[in-house]
Amino acid sequence: MDTIKYIILGMLQGITEPLPISSSGHVIILKNLFSNNFINDLNFEIIINFGSLIAVLFYFRKDLIKILSDFIKFIKTKEVKYHDNYKLGWLLIISTIPAGIVGLLLKDVIENYLNNIKIIGFALIITAFLLYIIKDLKGHKKEKNIAWKDAIIIGLWQAIAIFPGISRSGSTIAGSMLSGLNRETAFKYSFLLYIPISFATIILGIKDLLSSNQLISLIIPYSLSMIAATILTYYALIWFKDIVKKGKLIYFVYYCFVLGTLVVLFL
Numbered sequence: 001m002d003t004i005k006y007i008i009l010g011m012l013q014g015i016t017e018p019l020p021i022s023s024s025g026h027v028i029i030l031k032n033l034f035s036n037n038f039i040n041d042l043n044f045e046i047i048i049n050f051g052s053l054i055a056v057l058f059y060f061r062k063d064l065i066k067i068l069s070d071f072i073k074f075i076k077t078k079e080v081k082y083h084d085n086y087k088l089g090w091l092l093i094i095s096t097i098p099a100g101i102v103g104l105l106l107k108d109v110i111e112n113y114l115n116n117i118k119i120i121g122f123a124l125i126i127t128a129f130l131l132y133i134i135k136d137l138k139g140h141k142k143e144k145n146i147a148w149k150d151a152i153i154i155g156l157w158q159a160i161a162i163f164p165g166i167s168r169s170g171s172t173i174a175g176s177m178l179s180g181l182n183r184e185t186a187f188k189y190s191f192l193l194y195i196p197i198s199f200a201t202i203i204l205g206i207k208d209l210l211s212s213n214q215l216i217s218l219i220i221p222y223s224l225s226m227i228a229a230t231i232l233t234y235y236a237l238i239w240f241k242d243i244v245k246k247g248k249l250i251y252f253v254y255y256c257f258v259l260g261t262l263v264v265l266f267l
Contacts, residue, residue: 003221006044010225013048014055014232018191018240020131020170020252021259023052025120028164029259032117032267043212046205047222051229053198056191059237063188064195067092084144091146092189095155096196102159103200115164117267123165124260128253130174135249139182146189150179158193165260168194170252173244187244191237 012030016023027045057064070085141150157175161168169190176186209215215222243249 003224006221006225007228009044010048010051010228011232013052014229015236017052017233018169018236020127020167020173021256022124022127022165022167025124025165028115028117028120029263043205043209044222044225046202046209047226048229049198050202051226052233053195053202054230055233055237056194059234060192063192088143091148091151092192092196094148094151095158095193098155098159099162099197100200102162106162110163118264120165121260121263121267123163124256124263127165127167127170128256128260131170131249131253131256134174134177135253136247137177139177139180139186141180141182142185146181153179154189183244183247187241
């Protein structure tokens with residue numbers, strides 16, 4: 001039964017991580033529905049987050065290789081043809097900094113005081129509002145047109161998503177589109193930003209994971225849940241990209257608003 005519970009949470013992570021509906025919020029809601037007796041394992045969250053990271057890395061593998069390759073080549077040669085991806089690399093670094101600072105400064109506050117189920121409900125309603133604002137935007141900027149100011153603004157939007165219930169993908173796509181990025185570029189930039197944040201989360205938690213007395217006994221449920229998270233994250237990414245491209249974010253507006261309202265009123 002415990003293995004099934006781990007797999008269910010892995011599946012939930014996989015489905016909700018790419019979508020603008022807050023994976024952390026959904027995990028907290030599920031635990032609350034089961035009177036917090038479902039699974040309370042912080043190490044497990046590292047495992048399923050790693051599963052989602054694998055999926056995102058695989059999905060964007062060609063883009064990542066190109067960005068890293070051109071970044072290094074520009075440093076060595078200064079050739080103009082490598083500059084766009086060199087610049088993009090720095091933009092992603094800049095966009096990552098605000099969330100990193102907020103995460104380090106407010107980590108304890110968030111874990112101890114902001115995992116309240118009512119707060120999650122209100123945060124989901126805020127996410128719905130953000131998505132409603134951008135649902136009809138199309139934008140015109142491509143990767144090469146992203147400015148340093150845009151990178152800072154998008155990074156600040158990502159920092160907001162440190163708070164449980166605020167969707168990371170939703171907030172970064174909102175920040176991107178409000179900065180004028182077109183839909184496909186906003187989608188790509190949002191998930192490229194997920195990679196360093198996810199890596200940082202894993203690195204900060206890996207020591208506790210490896211020192212856990214339960215690691216060996218939970219290796220099978222951990223592995224199965226990670227596989228579930230990886231597979232479902234990958235296919236959720238494919239689905240979500242199509243939705244963003246077609247401008248159908250209104251579906252998530254309805255979902256987040258209804259779920260958030262139900263949580264506030266009944267949980």
